[in-house]
Amino acid sequence: QVQLVESGGGLVQAGGSLRLSCVASGRTFTRYTMGWFRQAPGKEREFVAATTWSRGSIYYAYYTNSVKGRFSVSRDNAKSTLSLQMNSLKPEDTAVYSCAADPRGTYDSDDYNYWGQGTQVTVSS
Numbered sequence: 001q002v003q004l005v006e007s008g009g010g011l012v013q014a015g016g017s018l019r020l021s022c023v024a025s026g027r028t029f030t031r032y033t034m035g036w037f038r039q040a041p042g043k044e045r046e047f048v049a050a051t052t053w054s055r056g057s058i059y060y061a062y063y064t065n066s067v068k069g070r071f072s073v074s075r076d077n078a079k080s081t082l083s084l085q086m087n088s089l090k091p092e093d094t095a096v097y098s099c100a101a102d103p104r105g106t107y108d109s110d111d112y113n114y115w116g117q118g119t120q121v122t123v124s125s
Contacts, residue, residue: 003025005022014091017087020084035048035100086121098116
């Protein structure tokens with residue numbers, strides 16, 4: 001059974017940092033796209049960042065524009081772990097952050113079959 005379990009959320013002041021982790025189990029995710037999405041109250045779920053496998057075991061990372069230069073996504077396949085380092089946090093980053101995995105994952109949340117339960121990130125002003 002596939003499981004994705006996030007951790008690392010919390011309350012932080014604007015300008016601060018948090019590091020989210022997502023541990024995957026149940027299968028090998030080496031060739032999966034693994035991504036982070038977030039959903040703020042009253043808003044739709046939105047793409048944050050993802051890392052995708054390419055030929056030659058090269059992984060590409062891509063981000064939504066609002067987090068470029070502040071967030072960094074990485075993965076450790078040996079530990080089946082996806083991480084999101086979030087720096088210079090802003091109140092508008094407040095949301096539930098969820099990790100997702102799928103062989104064909106993209107920017108679109110509908111492309112992902114596997115999801116974690118989410119972790120709350122709250123940024124105070």
